[in-house]
Amino acid sequence: MPRHRLSTLVACTTAFATTLLGSATDARAATVEHHSGTLSDGATWIADKPARWNGTLLLFSHGFGPTIAADAPSAAAQQALLDAGYALAGSSYDPHGSMWALDSAERDQFATLATFRGQVGSPSRVISVGQSMGGLVNAQIARDGAGRVNGSLGLCGLVAGGVDLDNYQLDAEYSLATFLDPADADKLVDLASQAEATALAERLSNAVETAQQTLAGRARIALAAAYLNLADWAPGQQPPARDDFTGQERQQYTWLAQGLLGFLVPARWSVEQSAGGNTSWNTGVDYAGLLRKSAHAKQVTALYRGAGLNLGTDLNRLTRGADITADRAALAHLERTSSAGQGVAVPMLDIHTIADQLVPVEQESAFAGRVRGAGDSARLRLAYVARQSHCNFTTAEVVAGLHAVEHRLDTGHWGDAATAGQLQDSATELNLGGAAFTEYRPSGMTGTR
Template structure:
């Protein structure tokens, strides 16, 4: 409350347009007890708002902004920036250390420049999961959070939805092959499995029956329905299935090797499909009609394939790994501070359905969700990123959203920044994340 009251006199100034920096920024670096490093950039005309940036999967290098363009635009508008590498001795799936190291980095820079008047956690991808964990356990150090392209299903839902789609492709396209989908000894195991599934799916799409079965697998993988090869979003089943296949071929070589690092962090496989009814999954899927239309066109009965998938589902999780990932890498929905999420509608690595999943958990006026009509993972413009930060900042300073987080007002705020990009906030409601299961294994 003391920090919030101190920030109130700034409420109007903080929401003004661009203010060119008057002097050079100051760059800070440091290290933490676990060996993590942190960096910070503070502009000479810092107005008191500090962005605690959580970077995504794939690197254990310190970062304090989502990109150089956004970094420059934020510094020019008086925002301070700080972020850590996470523990460099751990897994690339750094949830064991990320929130701890982020709060330690925040404490380190505030020990140098003084307490921030407003602190906003901002994360992207895996970092969006981290920033949401921070918002659920703010420790008195945060006033608001922005989670972008976040893995808001957590680590278990992440592995389970991917297992469902990959298993469907492997079982339906090569039932006699033993394609390893879990328990990787190295990223190379995942890469080999990905290459095999992409090859099988590419060959299968040469027939109507193959296209239907590939569509079922890519639907369970929640692949986006508009690919880079398509001029406009398709509305027909063939076009949607083509888009989901295109995205699968691009995403599989990344998502399947990445499983190794989650298993490394958890100490084993934390995903399972024993007991899963695949007919029920498809019945809830936003892509059900596409799959059924293609099965009908191929003259196939989807019930037979779905029953086969259910009957042969046999992947079991390691209980200790499930317990570990539940502790380190899931969310509760119990927010300590206001949070705005931002997601592209067509995201191949963090399905937009994650937003539906988190909204079901949270059910609180502290949460607002926003969407950008664009293809790709974390494909946001600097104006969209700053508009989201400003909306969260407004809520932190005033105690009210005042409509700042609506698609219309976020679009207006982004355009008013005059950064020369093309913001694309849109009204959208995602479907359910159908592969979520209760935290139970047999």
Template structure:
């Protein structure tokens, strides 16, 4: 199955919940629609409502085909236009779907192109989704006088190096512990088909292993290394001590969504980086698990299966031999990692159970920002839901209004607290599910236990 097929699958399984929030059918017709092309080949698209409120939203789309977008989905786009916001976004210019080397430049190029038509806005807010959330986080450090604030939604804010490393840790555990004789290729894919073949192999391995207690224990270990939540479907998560129920959810997310998308997607990141940036060599897998919020679950399932967890962790550490390409590491460090040095107010929102961009990324990012001395500029808020970017439009727009309040008043106050965000979402007609939440540490992240 191709990467494009998996992209469509992700959009179907992890799409935004469609909700009506007081929209009228004539919004788009009352807007001026603009398109164009930047010198590097990126395209851009913009919509300016007739009753423009003076605020432009610079929207950064997520990982996928390079097509210009100016909103996360049609429902949110219509709501924003109906409230008077101008919208603009670019396609990015590549060379692959992991377009971080060009994205910030292309986004500001699209903004400048629109401003040549409309004149300067009263206020500009960057808004990004998923990989685009990382683009927006980078814009928060580079935007300076061009931006007034940043809203990062389900953002990949821990960056490309961390993403590649912890995903590889989990993939390596599945391959090495469940099917060592298959020699599944995990990095340095020569073409998209190699990535898709490895994704299919790991998906089958994970599906077959679910039939035995030993397989289920090792799936839970791999999921823990990948920061995989124990909630994939259903209105509520399994109980905190329902370790078997959590593992069922983890196996489903791995087999139905995560492996097919992220393993095949590695080809796109390697293409952009010029090689493999991830490593297993030198990793202490015992330390990685010890630092995981899922460690208790994994230990319990290993006891049930009668397996020696220490032996498996020792084998993973002993046999790990994947080393990175230094140039690829340097490329992603330069293009795809934040410094934490924010220059404008920034609000991040995340679901508490995100299968593709784990909420643990917010803990790593928050630490980075605070160590850089920019903590007062940042707020992070959490929607108690499962799914990647599974926000109601009312929840996203409530966050936008909270950021606007911070920009206007110069202080956060309580505008980004769960009760205030839910109240604002309710006022928009869609309700809110914001909760008080402290994200766990990012297992396998740079600077975290076990990672050299």
């Protein structure tokens, strides 16, 4: 292993500190070198290297939120990975723009990797890891990183990309506004500020709360939930039966009542801020055809029938009123910076919870289809965890996924390493919080154009 070096690179300053992780009574406690610095665009980076480094560097891409450097998906995962001998690194992305930092994220991650090599050590293997929006960054790295990274582990990744995300969220918001909050039906895009977006989200949320009190309102909430690809299994509850359409809507409403729109609508403003304009559209969309593609179509049909509403009338109204157009330059910007799935150049395992309210598991279907179209299916494996909520993984599930990627790199083939059964066995043996890997196949994603 190369000796540790301290040096200064152009436009990058580094501070070095050594800390002790763990308690004196923990036999695994080890000295860890902590490094940090600033890249040429102002992004910060951090890295942690254990004294007994196994030679593998995990390059971590963080999710949507403040542009603060992170090098692991959670504190518990960070501790477990350092204890196991992995070095960790990650950047903040450029802090001078939107939290939708896709303009700089991939570039800053590769710059962090180069800086780690120059100032910390030369890894024998690099595996990229990313979660949520960082899962999209991670997919881009897996696509573009041949020769720089060896493999990739995605967690709850927004792998369908920004254009699809904006469009299916627009479809849901448009449906809610049309039937429950008509005054806002023409105020869903080109948001002027985060405050305006937050106020819009509050009005839509209040309208949903009121609508939940009636059969007709619940049917229309279910329609919007179908367009949103919204999971029908909420926290603290048992999964509803396949034909329990009322129970499915009740759990979808639970997600909405917990403030889901209060996250999604301001996030749209961040995307528009990054791209320089509206990036979504519904002109020409056939909302009846869109519903037919949804896994929730039977639920919506049943609830409309029970409420005495004419579903065809509502769908025709949506289709006739669909007149939102995207700003061409903004859309081109989003397509250029915020897409993935054209292919993967290195082996990649993507893991998703099956009831993810923020990044629907159906994104994996869209991603896998694009990878298949590029001829790279042999490099990609998908795995699923039977749990609710976004990025809700145990440390054992994260580490087991990493070991599966390492198996692929060590042997040249996946074998059964990425199957639900083997991942479950591997995670259970780690004794790091249990696991719930399951056989699962997500439905197709609603809202692609």
